[in-house]
Amino acid sequence: AQKITQTQPGMFVQEKEAVTLDCTYDTSDQSYGLFWYKQPSSGEMIFLIYQGSYDEQNATEGRYSLNFQKARKSANLVISASQLGDSAMYFCAMREGIETGNQFYFGTGTSLTVIP
Amino acid sequence: DSGVTQTPKHLITATGQRVTLRCSPRSGDLSVYWYQQSLDQGLQFLIQYYNGEERAKGNILERFSAQQFPDLHSELNLSSLELGDSALYFCASSPTVISPLHFGNGTRLTVT
Numbered sequence: 036a037q038k039i040t041q042t043q044p045g046m047f048v049q050e051k052e053a054v055t056l057d058c059t060y061d062t063s064d065q066s067y068g069l070f071w072y073k074q075p076s077s078g079e080m081i082f083l084i085y086q087g088s089y090d091e092q093n094a095t096e097g098r099y100s101l102n103f104q105k106a107r108k109s110a111n112l113v114i115s116a117s118q119l120g121d122s123a124m125y126f127c128a129m130r131e132g133i134e135t136g137n138q139f140y141f142g143t144g145t146s147l148t149v150i151p
Numbered sequence: 152d153s154g155v156t157q158t159p160k161h162l163i164t165a166t167g168q169r170v171t172l173r174c175s176p177r178s179g180d181l182s183v184y185w186y187q188q189s190l191d192q193g194l195q196f197l198i199q200y201y202n203g204e205e206r207a208k209g210n211i212l213e214r215f216s217a218q219q220f221p222d223l224h225s226e227l228n229l230s231s232l233e234l235g236d237s238a239l240y241f242c243a244s245s246p247t248v249i250s251p252l253h254f255g256n257g258t259r260l261t262v263t
Contacts, residue, residue, distance in 0.1 A: 068249040078239055080254035082153075087249060126194065130249055138207060139184065139245075139252055143193045 036061050039127050041142035048117045049150050055102070056112040056145045058127030064088075066132040069110040071101065074124040074144070083125075086110060114147075122149045154178065157242050157255035165263055169230040172258045176223055176244030182206070183225040184252060185217055186241040194241070200225055232262045 040059045048054035060069065071083040086094045086101045094101040102111040110129075114121055127142040154177035164170055176183050185197040196209030200219035211217075214232075219225040229236060239259050243252035 066249065068251075070251050072254075078259070079256050080241060080243075082251045082253060085251055128252075130252075132249070139196070141194045141196075 038062065038140035039129055039142035041127055041145050043145045044143075045146045045148070047148050047150055048114075048121075050119060051116055053113060053115045054117055054147065056114070056125050056127075056147065058110045058112065058142060060108050060110060060127075060129045060140075062108075062129065062131055064132040068130040069101065069103065070128040070130070071099070071110075071112045072126045072128060072141075073121075074126065075120075076123070080126075084112070117149045119149050119151060122147060153253040153255065155242060155244050155253050155255035157240075157258050159258060160256065161259050161261075163261045163263060164232060166232055166234060168232050168262075169228065170232065170260065172227040172229070172240055172242075172260075174225045174227070174242030174244075174255060176225070176242075177246070177253055180244035180246045180253070181223065182245045183219055183223070184243045184245070185211075185225070185227050186243065187238045188241065188257075189235075189238040192238075197227070229260070234262050236260065237262045 067088045069086040073081045084096045084099045086103045098115045100113045124144045126144045130139045156175040158173045181202045183200045186194045197211040198217050199207040214230050217227045239257045241257045243254045
């Protein structure tokens with residue numbers, strides 16, 4: 036089974052609108068971390084946001100928020116007030132706990148295009 | 152700036168050759184990860200080191216090898232290069248168990 040699933044290969048959003056990028060994960064660990072990364076066309080991988088499995092509140096970082104639904108094993112990224120510079124590839128990732136080797140897993144990514 | 156340094160930024164070489172990619176992790180980070188990203192592909196995990204020891208292996212070819220040195224910098228060696236090895240190679244480092252990976256800017260390898 037896939038550890039991280041991103042079902043949206045491509046998404047479009049109008050500038051200034053909000054967009055949700057979907058991510059589901061699979062783990063039997065109690066302690067794990069969920070992350071989102073942005074990869075613009077220039078190629079670098081930029082860390083955006085982190086959610087710990089024990090965190091009760093959804094993580095927020097500026098215009099980014101992580102909609103964490105533990106029972107559904109989903110960790111969707113919400114980008115508010117989209118900007119042209121948000122056009123990029125977005126990867127969801129999970130880091131499992133020490134018990135299972137502390138591995139880091141990435142999804143296949145969602146390509147986001149912001150339309151002026 | 153993530154604090155992870157990768158050199159060189161670009162590398163062009165011929166099939167059959169050998170290259171070495173270098174990574175300096177963020178200060179204090181003990182874990183180093185190597186990933187390969189081919190054109191329009193996701194990230195393929197190659198190998199992880201923790202404080203000089205190999206911790207996990209992914210889909211790393213036998214032609215590829217890596218090591219982490221006592222000063223914690225790491226090198227990825229790619230030999231008998233093939234056209235299909237052309238890719239962006241990332242190094243990432245991490246300090247603790249449940250923490251983000253911080254990526255270098257990558258080395259873009261082109262095999263001609």
